[in-house]
Amino acid sequence: MKKMFITIALLVCMTGLLSGCGGSGAKKTGQTLTVFNYGEYMDPDVISQFTEETGIEIKYEEALTPEEMYTKYKAGAIDYDLLCTSDYMLKKLMEEGELQEIDVNALENKGNIGDKYWDFAAQFDEGNKYTVPYFWGTVGILYDTSRVKEPVDSWDVLFNGKYAGDIIMPNSVRDAFYVALKYLGYSLNTKDEKEIREAYKLLLKQKPDVQAYLVDEARDEVVAGNALMAVVYSGEAYLGHQYNENLAYVIPKEGSNVWLDCFAVTKKCKDPEAAQAFLDFLCRRDIAQKNFEYIYYSTPNQAVIDILTEEERSDEALVPKDSSTENCEVCTLTDEKTLDLLNELWKSIKASD
Secondary structure, eight states: OHHHHHHHHHHHHHHHHHHTTTTTOSOOTTOEEEEEEETTOSOHHHHHHHHHHHOOEEEEEEESSHHHHHHHHHHOSSOOSEEEEEHHHHHHHHHTTOEEOOOGGGOTTGGGBOHHHHHHHHTTSTTSOSEEEEEEEEEEEEEETTTOOSOOOSGGGGTSSTTTTSEEEESOHHHHHHHHHHHTTOOTTOOOHHHHHHHHHHHHHHGGGEEEEESTTHHHHHHTTSOSEEEEEHHHHHHHHHHOTTEEEEOOTTOOEEEEEEEEEETTOSOHHHHHHHHHHHHSHHHHHHHHHHHOSBOOBHHHHTTSOHHHHTOTTTSOOHHHHTTOEEOOOOOHHHHHHHHHHHHHHHHOO
16 A cells, blocks of 8 residues: 555656646646737747647737838737837837836746847847847848859949849848948948938949849849849848759858847736746747748757757858858837938839939
8 A cells, every 4th residue: 555655646746747847837728828920930830839838828920021010019909918020120119118028037948049149139129128039140142153253252242233134132221221331331220311322322323233123032033043143131042052052142241231030028918927938938949949940040049059960050041150240230220310211212212214
Protein backbone atom coordinates (compact mmCIF):
# COMPACT_ATOMS: atom_id res chain seq x y z
CA MET A 1 0.00 0.00 0.00
CA LYS A 2 2.84 2.37 0.87
CA LYS A 3 4.57 1.61 -2.44
CA MET A 4 1.29 2.24 -4.30
CA PHE A 5 0.87 5.62 -2.54
CA ILE A 6 4.41 6.67 -3.46
CA THR A 7 3.89 5.58 -7.08
CA ILE A 8 0.64 7.57 -7.34
CA ALA A 9 2.28 10.61 -5.77
CA LEU A 10 5.15 10.43 -8.25
CA LEU A 11 2.72 10.17 -11.16
CA VAL A 12 0.82 13.23 -9.92
CA CYS A 13 4.07 15.21 -9.64
CA MET A 14 5.18 14.15 -13.11
CA THR A 15 1.81 15.12 -14.57
CA GLY A 16 2.13 18.53 -12.94
CA LEU A 17 5.61 19.00 -14.34
CA LEU A 18 4.56 18.00 -17.84
CA SER A 19 1.56 20.34 -17.82
CA GLY A 20 3.96 23.19 -17.05
CA CYS A 21 6.33 22.50 -19.96
CA GLY A 22 6.83 25.26 -22.51
CA GLY A 23 7.25 28.15 -20.08
CA SER A 24 3.66 29.37 -20.47
CA GLY A 25 2.33 28.25 -17.09
CA ALA A 26 -1.12 26.83 -16.42
CA LYS A 27 -3.78 26.97 -19.10
CA LYS A 28 -6.18 29.89 -18.92
CA THR A 29 -9.41 28.90 -20.58
CA GLY A 30 -11.82 31.55 -21.75
CA GLN A 31 -9.15 34.17 -22.40
CA THR A 32 -8.72 35.73 -25.84
CA LEU A 33 -6.13 37.98 -27.44
CA THR A 34 -6.71 39.82 -30.72
CA VAL A 35 -3.42 40.07 -32.60
CA PHE A 36 -2.87 42.42 -35.56
CA ASN A 37 0.02 41.62 -37.91
CA TYR A 38 1.13 41.87 -41.54
CA GLY A 39 -0.06 39.23 -44.00
CA GLU A 40 1.79 35.88 -43.97
CA TYR A 41 4.06 37.18 -41.22
CA MET A 42 3.62 34.36 -38.70
CA ASP A 43 3.54 30.59 -39.02
CA PRO A 44 -0.10 29.56 -38.38
CA ASP A 45 1.20 26.62 -36.31
CA VAL A 46 2.68 29.13 -33.85
CA ILE A 47 -0.77 30.53 -33.13
CA SER A 48 -2.35 27.12 -32.58
CA GLN A 49 0.60 25.99 -30.44
CA PHE A 50 0.24 29.02 -28.16
CA THR A 51 -3.44 28.23 -27.62
CA GLU A 52 -2.67 24.57 -27.04
CA GLU A 53 -0.03 25.39 -24.42
CA THR A 54 -1.81 28.21 -22.61
CA GLY A 55 -5.52 27.88 -23.34
CA ILE A 56 -5.54 31.49 -24.56
CA GLU A 57 -7.38 31.83 -27.87
CA ILE A 58 -5.85 34.05 -30.57
CA LYS A 59 -8.01 36.05 -32.93
CA TYR A 60 -5.70 36.99 -35.78
CA GLU A 61 -6.10 39.98 -38.08
CA GLU A 62 -3.86 41.08 -40.98
CA ALA A 63 -2.97 44.26 -42.86
CA LEU A 64 -0.79 44.92 -45.91
CA THR A 65 1.01 48.11 -44.85
CA PRO A 66 1.76 50.12 -41.70
CA GLU A 67 -0.61 52.82 -42.93
CA GLU A 68 -3.48 50.35 -43.46
CA MET A 69 -2.84 48.89 -40.01
CA TYR A 70 -2.87 52.35 -38.42
CA THR A 71 -6.13 53.31 -40.15
CA LYS A 72 -7.89 50.10 -39.09
CA TYR A 73 -6.59 50.38 -35.53
CA LYS A 74 -7.68 54.02 -35.16
CA ALA A 75 -11.11 53.27 -36.64
CA GLY A 76 -11.85 51.40 -33.41
CA ALA A 77 -14.10 48.74 -34.95
CA ILE A 78 -11.94 46.01 -33.36
CA ASP A 79 -10.18 46.22 -30.02
CA TYR A 80 -6.73 44.91 -30.85
CA ASP A 81 -4.62 43.68 -27.92
CA LEU A 82 -1.27 43.36 -29.67
CA LEU A 83 0.03 44.59 -32.98
CA CYS A 84 3.19 44.19 -35.02
CA THR A 85 4.23 47.06 -37.23
CA SER A 86 7.24 49.05 -38.39
CA ASP A 87 9.58 51.38 -36.51
CA TYR A 88 8.21 54.76 -37.59
CA MET A 89 4.59 53.69 -37.14
CA LEU A 90 5.33 52.36 -33.66
CA LYS A 91 6.86 55.74 -32.82
CA LYS A 92 3.70 57.45 -34.03
CA LEU A 93 1.50 55.20 -31.89
CA MET A 94 3.73 55.82 -28.87
CA GLU A 95 3.51 59.57 -29.26
CA GLU A 96 -0.28 59.32 -29.53
CA GLY A 97 -0.44 57.34 -26.28
CA GLU A 98 -1.82 54.23 -27.98
CA LEU A 99 0.64 51.71 -26.47
CA GLN A 100 1.11 50.26 -23.00
CA GLU A 101 4.51 49.84 -21.41
CA ILE A 102 5.87 46.29 -21.37
CA ASP A 103 7.87 44.80 -18.51
CA VAL A 104 10.58 43.61 -20.89
CA ASN A 105 12.82 42.40 -18.08
CA ALA A 106 10.08 40.03 -16.95
CA LEU A 107 10.24 38.14 -20.26
CA GLU A 108 11.97 34.83 -19.54
CA ASN A 109 13.19 34.64 -23.14
CA LYS A 110 14.33 38.26 -23.47
CA GLY A 111 17.97 37.12 -23.58
CA ASN A 112 17.37 35.33 -26.89
CA ILE A 113 17.02 38.72 -28.60
CA GLY A 114 20.50 40.06 -29.37
CA ASP A 115 21.66 43.34 -27.81
CA LYS A 116 22.17 44.81 -31.28
CA TYR A 117 18.43 44.58 -31.99
CA TRP A 118 17.39 46.10 -28.69
CA ASP A 119 19.73 48.98 -29.62
CA PHE A 120 18.00 49.32 -33.01
CA ALA A 121 14.62 49.45 -31.27
CA ALA A 122 15.89 52.06 -28.79
CA GLN A 123 16.33 54.51 -31.69
CA PHE A 124 12.54 54.95 -31.74
CA ASP A 125 11.60 53.36 -28.40
CA GLU A 126 13.93 54.94 -25.89
CA GLY A 127 14.57 52.62 -22.96
CA ASN A 128 12.88 49.68 -24.76
CA LYS A 129 9.64 50.29 -22.86
CA TYR A 130 7.00 49.58 -25.49
CA THR A 131 8.28 47.18 -28.15
CA VAL A 132 9.78 43.71 -28.63
CA PRO A 133 11.79 43.05 -31.85
CA TYR A 134 10.20 40.48 -34.19
CA PHE A 135 11.90 40.67 -37.62
CA TRP A 136 14.31 43.11 -39.22
CA GLY A 137 16.22 43.74 -42.39
CA THR A 138 17.82 46.25 -44.71
CA VAL A 139 17.18 47.95 -48.03
CA GLY A 140 19.84 47.36 -50.68
CA ILE A 141 20.56 46.39 -54.27
CA LEU A 142 19.72 43.00 -55.80
CA TYR A 143 21.71 42.54 -59.03
CA ASP A 144 22.65 39.93 -61.64
CA THR A 145 26.34 39.05 -61.28
CA SER A 146 26.36 37.25 -64.65
CA ARG A 147 25.63 40.54 -66.44
CA VAL A 148 26.97 43.20 -64.07
CA LYS A 149 30.70 42.50 -63.96
CA GLU A 150 31.95 45.51 -62.00
CA PRO A 151 31.93 45.44 -58.19
CA VAL A 152 28.68 46.80 -56.79
CA ASP A 153 29.23 48.49 -53.44
CA SER A 154 27.67 51.92 -53.86
CA TRP A 155 24.33 53.53 -54.69
CA ASP A 156 26.28 55.15 -57.53
CA VAL A 157 25.35 52.29 -59.91
CA LEU A 158 21.79 53.61 -59.85
CA PHE A 159 22.76 57.14 -60.80
CA ASN A 160 25.85 56.99 -63.05
CA GLY A 161 23.91 56.19 -66.25
CA LYS A 162 25.73 52.92 -67.04
CA TYR A 163 22.63 50.80 -66.51
CA ALA A 164 19.99 53.05 -68.02
CA GLY A 165 16.77 51.16 -68.70
CA ASP A 166 17.80 48.23 -66.51
CA ILE A 167 17.14 49.75 -63.09
CA ILE A 168 14.08 49.20 -60.91
CA MET A 169 13.52 51.75 -58.16
CA PRO A 170 11.06 51.37 -55.25
CA ASN A 171 7.55 52.64 -55.79
CA SER A 172 7.66 54.24 -52.36
CA VAL A 173 8.30 57.85 -51.45
CA ARG A 174 10.18 56.87 -48.30
CA ASP A 175 12.41 54.19 -49.82
CA ALA A 176 13.22 56.18 -52.97
CA PHE A 177 14.21 59.26 -50.98
CA TYR A 178 16.18 57.11 -48.50
CA VAL A 179 18.36 55.90 -51.38
CA ALA A 180 19.02 59.38 -52.73
CA LEU A 181 19.62 60.95 -49.33
CA LYS A 182 22.11 58.29 -48.23
CA TYR A 183 23.93 58.51 -51.57
CA LEU A 184 24.29 62.25 -51.04
CA GLY A 185 25.66 61.69 -47.55
CA TYR A 186 22.58 62.88 -45.67
CA SER A 187 20.49 61.26 -42.95
CA LEU A 188 17.39 59.50 -44.18
CA ASN A 189 15.60 61.16 -41.25
CA THR A 190 16.59 64.67 -42.32
CA LYS A 191 14.09 67.50 -42.02
CA ASP A 192 16.33 69.92 -43.92
CA GLU A 193 14.38 71.16 -46.94
CA LYS A 194 17.55 71.95 -48.89
CA GLU A 195 18.82 68.37 -48.52
CA ILE A 196 15.44 66.91 -49.43
CA ARG A 197 15.20 69.08 -52.55
CA GLU A 198 18.72 68.03 -53.57
CA ALA A 199 17.61 64.40 -53.31
CA TYR A 200 14.55 65.28 -55.38
CA LYS A 201 16.71 66.72 -58.17
CA LEU A 202 18.82 63.56 -58.17
CA LEU A 203 15.77 61.29 -58.44
CA LEU A 204 14.28 63.50 -61.15
CA LYS A 205 17.51 63.35 -63.17
CA GLN A 206 17.62 59.58 -62.74
CA LYS A 207 14.03 58.95 -63.88
CA PRO A 208 14.80 58.44 -67.63
CA ASP A 209 17.15 55.59 -66.61
CA VAL A 210 14.51 53.82 -64.51
CA GLN A 211 12.75 50.92 -66.15
CA ALA A 212 9.98 50.86 -63.55
CA TYR A 213 9.00 51.83 -60.02
CA LEU A 214 7.89 48.64 -58.27
CA VAL A 215 7.66 47.07 -54.82
CA ASP A 216 6.76 43.37 -54.60
CA GLU A 217 7.40 42.68 -58.30
CA ALA A 218 10.93 44.16 -58.30
CA ARG A 219 12.60 40.92 -57.19
CA ASP A 220 10.75 38.88 -59.81
CA GLU A 221 11.86 41.18 -62.63
CA VAL A 222 15.53 40.68 -61.74
CA VAL A 223 15.03 36.93 -61.26
CA ALA A 224 13.46 36.72 -64.73
CA GLY A 225 16.30 38.73 -66.30
CA ASN A 226 14.06 41.64 -67.29
CA ALA A 227 16.22 44.07 -65.29
CA LEU A 228 19.82 44.03 -64.11
CA MET A 229 19.25 45.47 -60.68
CA ALA A 230 16.57 46.61 -58.26
CA VAL A 231 16.27 48.26 -54.88
CA VAL A 232 14.66 45.66 -52.64
CA TYR A 233 14.18 44.60 -49.04
CA SER A 234 16.75 42.07 -47.84
CA GLY A 235 14.16 39.33 -47.33
CA GLU A 236 13.12 39.61 -50.98
CA ALA A 237 16.77 39.47 -52.00
CA TYR A 238 17.28 36.21 -50.13
CA LEU A 239 14.31 34.61 -51.88
CA GLY A 240 15.52 35.97 -55.22
CA HIS A 241 18.84 34.18 -54.81
CA GLN A 242 16.98 30.92 -54.17
CA TYR A 243 15.34 31.28 -57.59
CA ASN A 244 18.45 32.48 -59.43
CA GLU A 245 21.91 31.69 -58.02
CA ASN A 246 23.50 34.44 -60.16
CA LEU A 247 21.83 37.12 -58.06
CA ALA A 248 23.66 38.90 -55.26
CA TYR A 249 22.62 41.45 -52.65
CA VAL A 250 24.62 44.37 -51.32
CA ILE A 251 24.08 47.04 -48.69
CA PRO A 252 25.82 50.08 -50.24
CA LYS A 253 28.77 51.54 -48.37
CA GLU A 254 27.05 54.94 -47.98
CA GLY A 255 24.53 53.22 -45.74
CA SER A 256 20.85 52.44 -46.01
CA ASN A 257 17.70 51.90 -44.01
CA VAL A 258 17.58 49.27 -41.28
CA TRP A 259 13.92 48.48 -40.79
CA LEU A 260 12.63 46.84 -37.64
CA ASP A 261 9.21 45.30 -37.08
CA CYS A 262 8.23 44.90 -33.43
CA PHE A 263 5.30 43.72 -31.38
CA ALA A 264 3.60 46.09 -28.96
CA VAL A 265 0.69 45.98 -26.52
CA THR A 266 -2.08 48.47 -27.24
CA LYS A 267 -3.68 50.72 -24.64
CA LYS A 268 -6.95 48.86 -25.32
CA CYS A 269 -5.54 45.52 -24.14
CA LYS A 270 -7.50 44.41 -21.07
CA ASP A 271 -5.27 41.43 -20.28
CA PRO A 272 -1.63 42.62 -20.25
CA GLU A 273 -0.56 39.41 -18.48
CA ALA A 274 -1.80 37.27 -21.39
CA ALA A 275 -0.22 39.69 -23.87
CA GLN A 276 3.08 39.41 -21.99
CA ALA A 277 2.85 35.62 -22.19
CA PHE A 278 2.39 35.83 -25.96
CA LEU A 279 5.40 38.13 -26.36
CA ASP A 280 7.55 35.81 -24.26
CA PHE A 281 6.33 32.86 -26.35
CA LEU A 282 7.44 34.59 -29.57
CA CYS A 283 10.93 35.10 -28.12
CA ARG A 284 11.36 31.40 -27.38
CA ARG A 285 14.02 29.83 -29.59
CA ASP A 286 11.84 27.02 -31.00
CA ILE A 287 9.00 29.41 -31.78
CA ALA A 288 11.28 32.07 -33.30
CA GLN A 289 12.84 29.32 -35.41
CA LYS A 290 9.43 28.25 -36.69
CA ASN A 291 8.61 31.80 -37.72
CA PHE A 292 12.05 32.27 -39.29
CA GLU A 293 11.68 29.13 -41.40
CA TYR A 294 8.20 30.24 -42.46
CA ILE A 295 9.17 33.81 -43.43
CA TYR A 296 12.96 33.76 -44.04
CA TYR A 297 13.51 37.38 -43.10
CA SER A 298 16.32 38.34 -40.74
CA THR A 299 15.58 37.30 -37.17
CA PRO A 300 16.72 39.27 -34.11
CA ASN A 301 16.68 36.02 -32.13
CA GLN A 302 20.36 35.27 -31.51
CA ALA A 303 19.51 31.78 -30.27
CA VAL A 304 18.15 31.01 -33.75
CA ILE A 305 21.07 32.72 -35.54
CA ASP A 306 23.48 30.54 -33.55
CA ILE A 307 22.01 27.34 -35.02
CA LEU A 308 21.85 28.49 -38.65
CA THR A 309 24.10 26.82 -41.21
CA GLU A 310 27.38 28.50 -42.09
CA GLU A 311 25.96 29.30 -45.54
CA GLU A 312 22.91 31.02 -44.03
CA ARG A 313 24.99 33.04 -41.55
CA SER A 314 27.26 34.26 -44.37
CA ASP A 315 24.36 35.56 -46.49
CA GLU A 316 24.19 39.37 -46.27
CA ALA A 317 20.48 39.28 -47.07
CA LEU A 318 19.81 37.03 -44.10
CA VAL A 319 22.43 37.91 -41.47
CA PRO A 320 24.12 41.22 -42.41
CA LYS A 321 27.55 41.80 -40.95
CA ASP A 322 27.89 44.56 -38.35
CA SER A 323 30.29 46.36 -40.72
CA SER A 324 27.60 46.39 -43.43
CA THR A 325 25.05 48.13 -41.22
CA GLU A 326 27.33 50.61 -39.42
CA ASN A 327 26.23 53.47 -41.74
CA CYS A 328 22.57 52.40 -41.72
CA GLU A 329 19.76 54.16 -39.89
CA VAL A 330 16.40 53.20 -38.45
CA CYS A 331 13.54 55.32 -39.71
CA THR A 332 11.98 57.48 -37.01
CA LEU A 333 8.76 59.45 -37.13
CA THR A 334 8.86 62.37 -39.58
CA ASP A 335 6.89 65.54 -38.86
CA GLU A 336 3.86 66.34 -40.99
CA LYS A 337 5.55 69.29 -42.72
CA THR A 338 8.40 67.10 -43.95
CA LEU A 339 6.02 64.32 -44.96
CA ASP A 340 3.93 66.75 -46.99
CA LEU A 341 7.06 68.02 -48.76
CA LEU A 342 8.23 64.48 -49.57
CA ASN A 343 4.81 63.50 -50.90
CA GLU A 344 4.59 66.65 -53.02
CA LEU A 345 8.02 66.08 -54.56
CA TRP A 346 7.34 62.38 -55.13
CA LYS A 347 4.15 63.19 -57.03
CA SER A 348 6.18 65.59 -59.16
CA ILE A 349 8.73 62.86 -59.97
CA LYS A 350 6.08 60.32 -60.89
CA ALA A 351 4.18 62.85 -63.04
CA SER A 352 7.22 64.07 -64.99
CA ASP A 353 7.94 62.82 -68.52
